[in-house]
Amino acid sequence: MEFKVAITDSPNFSFEECLCFLSRSPKECLHYIHDNKITRMLVAGTEPVVVEIRMGETADHLAVKILAPAEPVDILPLQQYITRWLHLDVSLNEFYDFTETDPLLKGLAQQYRGLRLIGMPDFFEAITWAIIGQQINLSFAYTLRERFVKAFGYHAVVEGRDYYLYPQPAVVAALEPEELLPMQFSKSKAQYVINTARSIVSGELSLPQLDEMDYETARTSLVALKGIGNWSANYALMKYRRFPQSVLLEDVGLQNAIKNRLNLASKPSMTELKSYSRLWKEHTAYATFYLWRSLLPQ
DNA sequence: ACCCAGGCGTTCG
DNA sequence: CGAACGCATGGG
Numbered sequence: 001m002e003f004k005v006a007i008t009d010s011p012n013f014s015f016e017e018c019l020c021f022l023s024r025s026p027k028e029c030l031h032y033i034h035d036n037k038i039t040r041m042l043v044a045g046t047e048p049v050v051v052e053i054r055m056g057e058t059a060d061h062l063a064v065k066i067l068a069p070a071e072p073v074d075i076l077p078l079q080q081y082i083t084r085w086l087h088l089d090v091s092l093n094e095f096y097d098f099t100e101t102d103p104l105l106k107g108l109a110q111q112y113r114g115l116r117l118i119g120m121p122d123f124f125e126a127i128t129w130a131i132i133g134q135q136i137n138l139s140f141a142y143t144l145r146e147r148f149v150k151a152f153g154y155h156a157v158v159e160g161r162d163y164y165l166y167p168q169p170a171v172v173a174a175l176e177p178e179e180l181l182p183m184q185f186s187k188s189k190a191q192y193v194i195n196t197a198r199s200i201v202s203g204e205l206s207l208p209q210l211d212e213m214d215y216e217t218a219r220t221s222l223v224a225l226k227g228i229g230n231w232s233a234n235y236a237l238m239k240y241r242r243f244p245q246s247v248l249l250e251d252v253g254l255q256n257a258i259k260n261r262l263n264l265a266s267k268p269s270m271t272e273l274k275s276y277s278r279l280w281k282e283h284t285a286y287a288t289f290y291l292w293r294s295l296l297p298q
Numbered sequence: 299a300c301c302c303a304g305g306c307g308t309t310c311g
Numbered sequence: 312c313g314a315a316c317g318c319a320t321g322g323g
Binding site: 232256 | 302303304305306307
């Protein structure tokens with residue numbers, strides 16, 4: 001069974017650029033990239049589905065093949081997930097025009113043309129990935145994530161490959177921190193991940209409400225949770241809600257990207273960061289994402 | 299051995 | 312208040 005997923009602003013879409021970003025870690029365990037195709041497990045309603053995503057025969061869509069199950073499934077949730085994941089429903093024209101006016105961003109549009117801001121349609125994934133990635137290097141963060149997903153995520157084997165879903169909040173809420181320590185989570189990281197899961201399960205952190213909040217309200221409500229600071233709140237809101245004004249000036253990756261582009265001797269100070277990003281406004285999230293991209297090879 | 303890492307919470311001045 | 316410090320552990 002096959003279906004299509006529409007691409008908005010297809011002249012400014014590059015599947016290859018998206019694949020490049022999606023390939024950034026060899027420890028990635030939620031999807032595979034091979035032969036210019038993505039395979040991964042998704043959920044249609046409540047049913048796990050393994051899909052293969054490739055560029056469409058024409059530029060205006062992606063083509064998706066369902067590898068499992070053999071029976072027909074509801075494709076609408078799959079289309080919605082893929083659209084949100086790869087940010088297929090936006091135009092990049094305004095961002096690209098803006099980069100030409102900004103000395104720091106100039107050239108990024110040509111270099112990485114067609115790259116979309118890869119998101120996380122699952123809020124629990126977005127917020128816990130932020131907690132996992134706090135203050136440790138990205139390589140180790142992926143190691144922790146891989147152990148976490150493989151221990152607590154739904155698993156299936158299709159065509160000889162292992163597929164996983166990100167762990168559900170209810171599963172993680174039932175854990176004790178001691179169960180994460182052997183995976184080399186620190187005590188606080190373990191506690192924060194479990195506390196966040198429990199907040200979601202209890203309704204203290206309401207996803208339907210979070211979906212309706214404006215940026216500042218959502219940010220404030222996330223920062224109120226222990227273990228979630230300004231960086232983590234903004235990261236999750238950038239990847240999940242896709243607020244264009246999400247700003248991550250505390251981010252070491254962003255700071256290094258700016259240092260590299262401007263050939264600075266050291267990372268910019270917070271004052272300098274504010275100055276560089278002063279005019280970004282609704283382009284902040286994309287500017288950050290493209291600067292992150294500039295840290296990858298090629 | 300040392301410093302840094304896609305920070306956060308607590309304590310101190 | 313903002314600054315300094317402890318945390319925890321892999322990576323270079």
